[in-house]
Amino acid sequence: MSPDRLPFTSLFIDGTWRPSSTGATFPVHAPSSTTPVGTAASASPPDCAAAIAAAARAFPAWESTPLSSRRDVFLRAADRLAAGARRGAVVAAAAAETGATAELTGAMHDLQAHYLRDVAALGATLRGETFPSSVPGGQAFAHRRAFGVVLAIAPWNAPFNLTIRAFAVPIMWAEECPRVQAMTVEIFEEAGLPKGVLNFLPVSKEDSPARVAEMIAHPLVRKVNFCGGARVGSIIAQEAAKYLKPCVMELGGKTPAVVLADADIPRAARAITSSALMNAGQVCMSTERVIVHKDVEAALIQELTQLFKQVKIGDPERDPSAVLSGLFTQASAERVVELMKDAVASGAQVVTGDLTRQEGVIQPHILRDVKPGMALWEKESFGPVIVFAVANTEAVDLANASEYSLSASLWTRDVYLAHRIGARIRANCVNINGPTVHAEWQRSMGGLGGMSGYGHFDVEDWTQSRLLVLHPEQEHPYPVVSLLE
Incomplete structure (x- = not known):
C-alpha cells in the first residue's frame, strides 16, 4: 500500500x-x-x-x-x-x-x-x-x-x-x-x-x-x-x-504453575499449554515455570510435549496450519533464543524445540532442569517457552524463588491442601486448578x-x-x- x-x-x-x-x-x-x-x-x-x-x-x-x-x-x-x-x-x-x-x-x-x-x-x-x-x-x-x-x-x-x-x-x-x-x-x-x-x-x-x-x-x-x-x-x-x-x-511475570502429585494431569497440561502459548507467550500472566512433583513429572512432560508439538507458530494469513503469530519484534525472538541457549549451556535439557528462530517466529519450547540462578529462570522470557523444575516438598519455595508476583496456578484434587499451599505462594492471584492467565474483575491484577x-x-x-x-x-x-x- x-x-x-x-x-x-x-x-x-x-x-x-x-x-x-x-x-x-x-x-x-x-x-x-x-x-x-x-x-x-x-x-x-x-x-x-x-x-x-x-x-x-x-x-x-x-x-x-x-x-x-x-x-x-x-x-x-x-x-x-x-x-x-x-x-x-x-x-x-x-x-x-x-x-x-x-x-x-x-x-x-x-x-x-x-x-x-x-x-x-x-x-x-x-x-x-x-x-x-x-x-x-x-x-x-x-x-x-x-x-x-x-x-x-x-x-x-x-x-x-x-x-x-x-x-x-x-x-x-x-x-x-x-x-x-x-x-x-x-x-x-x-x-x-x-x-x-x-x-x-x-x-x-x-x-x-x-x-x-x-x-x-x-x-x-x-x-x-x-x-x-x-x-x-x-x-x-x-x-x-x-x-x-x-x-x-x-x-511482568515469571508465572509458576505448581503441579502436585494428585493433580489431574491431562487437565493441567491443557491449561498450562493455553497459558504458556497464548499470544506466543506475550502475556504478563503467561505460564513460564512449571514446578511439578517428582511422581508425576514424566506424565506431565509427556502430555505437554504432545500438546506443544501440535501448536504451530507463524503467519496465519500465509500459513493456514499456523495457529499463533510470532513475537512482536525480531529482537524479542533473538533474546528468547539466547536465554534458552544460555540455560542449555548451564545444564538445562531441551524436551521439545530446536533453539532456533525464523525472523520473529519461535516454535513452542519446553526445557527441563532449569534452576534458580539461570537467566531463563530469573528473567521474563515473554516467548513461547516453559521451564520444568522437579520438586518434592520444596514446591512453594521454588514457586516463590522469583522477583515476580503477578499470577500463579496450583493443581491438586485436595481442597484443603490447595488452601494451605495456595496461601503460601507469593502471587496476586493463585488459580486453583485453572490457568494462570486469569484474574477476577472485582480485584484487578497487580x-x-x-x-x-x-x-x-x-x-x-x-x-x-x-x-x-x-x-x-x-x-x-x-x-x-x-x-x-
Whole structure:
C-alpha cells in the first residue's frame, strides 16, 4: 500500500481529533518487519500541555456528575461493543500493528462489553463512612474522591482491552499500536463522554521518553498508571518519585504453575499449554515455570510435549496450519533464543524445540532442569517457552524463588491442601486448578512489589480517602488562646 493510503491516527484532545501542533508524524510498522501499516501523529510538548489542561478543565464537572450519569456512559459504550460494529476493524488493526490473531483479538473485544458493565456497577460500591470525632460532640466523615488528572500508559500486547482498562484515568499514551487504541477512544466519544475527560496522545518512540517525563512533571498530573515491562516501569517510577507522585504499575511475570502429585494431569497440561502459548507467550500472566512433583513429572512432560508439538507458530494469513503469530519484534525472538541457549549451556535439557528462530517466529519450547540462578529462570522470557523444575516438598519455595508476583496456578484434587499451599505462594492471584492467565474483575491484577509492580486498577487505588471533621457547635478551649483568657 502506498504511504498516502495508509491509515492515519490523529491525536484526541479536548474532544477533537487533530494532527500534532508541529505536524510531526511517525510510521507504524508490522511486527518483526519494516513494512509500514499506518502513520500516526506524534504529540509535541504543547499538545501534551493542551491535553493536561483540557483534562483539568473537564475534571470539576465530571467529578460532580451523578454516578448514575457516569454509569450510563459506560453502559452505552458496552452496548456499542456488544453490537460488534467495530469488531472487524479492531481485529484487522491489531493483526496489522501487533500480529495478534483474529481469535485472540476477537475474544478480547467481546469480553470488554462485560467488563465495562462491571465497571459501571462499581459506582454503587463507592461508599464513605462516618464516625464520632475525638473532639467531644464532633463528627468525622471519610469520603472517596477522584485524584484529578492521571497519566495512563497502555501496552501493545493486548492493546484493546488494556487500553479500555486505562479508561479509569483520563489520559492515555500510545506508540506501537495507535490505531487499535484510537478505536477505544472513538467508542467512548460516541457513548457521550464529555470532551476533555479522555485525551489520546500517540507519540514516536524517539520522543516518548521526553514526553512522558514532561507529563509526569506537570503539576496538574496527580497520578501515573503504567502497564508494561519492568525496565520501563522502573524508569517511570523514578520520574514520578522526583515529585512524590503515586503510581500504579502492572509489570511482568515469571508465572509458576505448581503441579502436585494428585493433580489431574491431562487437565493441567491443557491449561498450562493455553497459558504458556497464548499470544506466543506475550502475556504478563503467561505460564513460564512449571514446578511439578517428582511422581508425576514424566506424565506431565509427556502430555505437554504432545500438546506443544501440535501448536504451530507463524503467519496465519500465509500459513493456514499456523495457529499463533510470532513475537512482536525480531529482537524479542533473538533474546528468547539466547536465554534458552544460555540455560542449555548451564545444564538445562531441551524436551521439545530446536533453539532456533525464523525472523520473529519461535516454535513452542519446553526445557527441563532449569534452576534458580539461570537467566531463563530469573528473567521474563515473554516467548513461547516453559521451564520444568522437579520438586518434592520444596514446591512453594521454588514457586516463590522469583522477583515476580503477578499470577500463579496450583493443581491438586485436595481442597484443603490447595488452601494451605495456595496461601503460601507469593502471587496476586493463585488459580486453583485453572490457568494462570486469569484474574477476577472485582480485584484487578497487580503485583506485590518487585518486578511485577504494585497497585491495582480498582476503586481503592483510583480514589483518595479524604476526611471532613465537623467540630461541635459549642466552642472548645483552644491551646495558646486559652492562656490569654
